Amino acid sequence: MAFSLPVAKCIIRQTLQALQLLHDCGYVHNDIKTNNIMAVLPGSRNRASLSKDIQSYIETHPAETYEPLRLPGLTPEPIVTVKSQLLPDMDLRPDLSNLNIKLIDFGEAEPAGKRLMKSSQPSVFRPPESILGFSWSTPSDIWAVGCIAFELVADYHLFSQEDFDRAMHI
Template identity: 30%
Template sequence: MFSLDGPNGRHRCLVTEPGMMTIAEAKDTSYTRLFKLPVARAIMAQVIQAVAFLHHQGVVHADLHAGNIMFCFPNSIDELSPGELYQKYGQPNIEPFVRLDSKPLSNGVPTHGVVPIWLGKESELVTLSEAKIFINDFGESFLPSITQRHYSNTPGILAPPETYFLLHEPLSFPSDVWTLACTLWDIIGQRPLFEGFNPSSDWMIKEHVDALGKLPCDWWHKWDARGRWFTEDAKRTSEGAGRSLVSRFVDSIQEPRRGSAMEDVGEAEMNALLTMLRGMLAFRLNERLTSTEIIESEWMLRWALPELGKVAT
């Protein structure tokens, strides 16, 4: 870590190891948007372990998503000198900054930018030996023992329901667990667990109820827009049937895998994984699994950790 003084003031800079690509980039580059099942298990195991480590250190990440999980470079990249790196991947592509009105750049505006190099690959091409990841971007992270955080900058489709209903209660580790569940789903599936384009809070609450069932009574009656989609017993109105968690699992994970001739999730594993995810997505914070309980879950012990052990070897 170091501080940089420039025309825009002093900035604290944190240096971390470079990553090959993010989970999101690997999926966006792919037509299938899927990882092979062993690879997905190994990645998910590491993400769970990383979040558990942060929580044991008293840290809430607060911005966990597929764009903040990086694949590690192979060790061979460390053996390249700068010259060898340029010879293998080409010289940096530098683009000058030009104002649309052709006026000179203001003080504090950089003269050029460097186009990021692409060293990654499509998600389905990632091998188990390459499935080593680390979490980055701790700009939203905080210590709940020191800082009371009453807002979330997590993307709407990942934000937990307490950000809508418990506005005066500080966020803590359970909020990370909810976002972790959504991120795990994104890793093993083709589509996200909850969906919406620039969604409103009402739309996201609708998604939560669709997938997980009726809100706790006090939240339910506090949600004024419930009548747009649901009857008072949380049945869908005439707009059509909702999508349960199991239906979403089939639509987002199983069918895309079968359609891409990739291994799908077996029944025993699916039941164990859904049990874990339901525990992570409990509406009541005191009923939500802790990171320690997630590590000790059946799915983690029977499917994820054994796959991760193959990566280490």
């Protein structure tokens, strides 16, 4: 889903702020991608209250199901699939101006001063120095944020994921 420019800027600004803190602590995230940027629901609700609100919503708005599939060669029982169900806005403003994001998954984080050669970033977010086999550091996180900025606005990857081409990427 493509985001409006103001929303994309908000997401990128907050991601860069999180990275600045991480980099100031002497670490490279090394796995910046859209899956590692999470939205925090606004409001002063605590986790238990929010969980209760979501549970209540699901109970009062049950999910619909598709017509059951019958595949006797696979299973004698009908296969029931559930349609996706949108949750309520949970106090998010329609323009998402109160969106608050968090950077997660520090499992690939490495000390910034270390000579980093291991390439763990997804290929679509990999910086040129990593592709060329050189050591990399905190700028590789910034490169990945630039790739994410493009993806947030354009709704597709800047670089192809299926047929990765080193020369094109560089």
